[in-house]
Amino acid sequence: MSTFIIEGGHQLKGKIQPQGAKNEALQILCAVLLTDQEVRIDNIPDIVDVNKLISLLKKLGVKVNHVGKGSYTFKADEIDLDYLESEAFKKDGSGLRGSIMIVGPLLSRFGRGYIPKPGGDKIGRRRLDTHFEGFIKLGAKFRYNREDHFYGVEAEKLHGTHMLLDEASVTGTANIVMAAVLAEGTTTIYNAACEPYLQQLCKMLNRMGAKIGGIGSNLLTIEGVDKLGGTEHRMLPDMIEIGSWIGLAAMTKSELTITNVSWDDLGLIPNVFRKLGITVERQGDDIHIPAHKDGYEVQSYIDGSILTISDAPWPGFTPDLLSIVLVVLTQARGSALVHQKMFESRLFFVDKLIDMGAKIILCDPHRATVIGHDFKSQLKATTMTSPDIRAGVSLLIAALSAKGTSTIHNIEQIDRGYENIDERLRAIGAHIKRVEGN
Numbered sequence: 001m002s003t004f005i006i007e008g009g010h011q012l013k014g015k016i017q018p019q020g021a022k023n024e025a026l027q028i029l030c031a032v033l034l035t036d037q038e039v040r041i042d043n044i045p046d047i048v049d050v051n052k053l054i055s056l057l058k059k060l061g062v063k064v065n066h067v068g069k070g071s072y073t074f075k076a077d078e079i080d081l082d083y084l085e086s087e088a089f090k091k092d093g094s095g096l097r098g099s100i101m102i103v104g105p106l107l108s109r110f111g112r113g114y115i116p117k118p119g120g121d122k123i124g125r126r127r128l129d130t131h132f133e134g135f136i137k138l139g140a141k142f143r144y145n146r147e148d149h150f151y152g153v154e155a156e157k158l159h160g161t162h163m164l165l166d167e168a169s170v171t172g173t174a175n176i177v178m179a180a181v182l183a184e185g186t187t188t189i190y191n192a193a194c195e196p197y198l199q200q201l202c203k204m205l206n207r208m209g210a211k212i213g214g215i216g217s218n219l220l221t222i223e224g225v226d227k228l229g230g231t232e233h234r235m236l237p238d239m240i241e242i243g244s245w246i247g248l249a250a251m252t253k254s255e256l257t258i259t260n261v262s263w264d265d266l267g268l269i270p271n272v273f274r275k276l277g278i279t280v281e282r283q284g285d286d287i288h289i290p291a292h293k294d295g296y297e298v299q300s301y302i303d304g305s306i307l308t309i310s311d312a313p314w315p316g317f318t319p320d321l322l323s324i325v326l327v328v329l330t331q332a333r334g335s336a337l338v339h340q341k342m343f344e345s346r347l348f349f350v351d352k353l354i355d356m357g358a359k360i361i362l363c364d365p366h367r368a369t370v371i372g373h374d375f376k377s378q379l380k381a382t383t384m385t386s387p388d389i390r391a392g393v394s395l396l397i398a399a400l401s402a403k404g405t406s407t408i409h410n411i412e413q414i415d416r417g418y419e420n421i422d423e424r425l426r427a428i429g430a431h432i433k434r435v436e437g438n
Helices: 022-034 048-060 081-085 087-093 097-110 129-137 170-180 196-207 239-251 269-275 319-329 350-355 389-401 421-426
Strands: 003-007 013-016 038-042 063-068 071-075 112-116 141-145 150-154 162-164 186-190 211-213 219-223 231-234 255-258 281-283 286-289 307-310 335-339 359-364 367-371 383-385 405-409 431-435
Touching: 003 389, 022 038, 022 048, 022 071, 022 097, 022 170, 022 196, 048 063, 048 081, 048 087, 048 097, 081 087, 081 097, 081 112, 087 097, 087 112, 097 112, 097 129, 097 150, 097 170, 129 141, 129 150, 129 162, 129 170, 170 186, 170 196, 170 219, 196 211, 196 231, 239 255, 239 269, 239 286, 239 319, 239 389, 269 307, 269 319, 307 319, 319 335, 319 350, 319 367, 319 389, 350 359, 350 389, 389 405, 389 421, 421 431
Parallel strands: 013 255, 038 231, 162 186, 307 335, 383 405
Antiparallel strands: 003 405, 003 431, 038 071, 063 071, 112 150, 141 150, 186 219, 211 219, 255 286, 281 286, 335 367, 359 367
């Protein structure tokens, strides 16, 4: 188990470029299974979860060629379907959450798709019902082996239909879309997720020959086609990383420029941080955060009531940034309520922040009230363990702003979502050292 040693209290300065989007990558990479033609994908982040998925595709028989930093070509013309029922696949597929998204493409193109219970962050219940209910509505037969938690769907031919999703699941929508593009007839998906990464997937599929309408809305119409071809695709920058760097700049009173952020795809993110009192300046396609020497003051509502920051499906605020918001609030001038609606275990890392001196009241598993220090009382260094990707980077931001030297164990969790984070932070002045475990 590897560790970060962080000497906090140092101002940072410079430019930092966000990596390619992790959550987009997990969808886009699975889409290469829909064609026997070559697909080139650029701006792929070099992170654990994505690399695991690329390795899984290789074991499935996809020909993968690394053509440059962040750039790969994929050709799925000789897929080994027998691997799907092997013990090796049960082990490999259970190692990451994104493996669930191979099921839709495999079902659509080959008539069967299997997956063991996927892994991922322990942030609460993450049910798969939306995925499989969608496949069943398209005509697939579903089976589940409770003994080894193995899911399967099979169909001779999928048929278009109308469906109303029980939740606007991003991965669920992506999986159903990839199943429907080769189905016979027309499929309409209402209450579909419409976040930018899902839009990216749909646009890529259309370039491959799919016929998807309503992109960017919560009602998608998919006219099935017989075959898809190759294409080239460039992934968006990671909006979660962009939000992380905004929070880092504010907490360390640093002047930072985040480059090439694709402003038009950030939705509410800049404005939510502005509500926390953080100056977020647009400079072309960059974000500039000036040094907040006098701190930052949380806004209240018009009637004077306490600000609430909560998550919601796109275009609402992403749940992946609530951990960052919570940390940023610990040094704000004022108070706010953080309401994490989607996952009941995601706020449990606040005990680490309380140990560092933060004033946080955990109201229940979903809500925490934060009373800001206004930098009058600096967070204190401590030893912590990263519980998941987003909490891990939030604790890292807290450590970089704290007085003294902190230790964060289990940083493999952070590596799952952030590319070479220690090297990139050192480049802008952070005092951070990686110590490899045994």
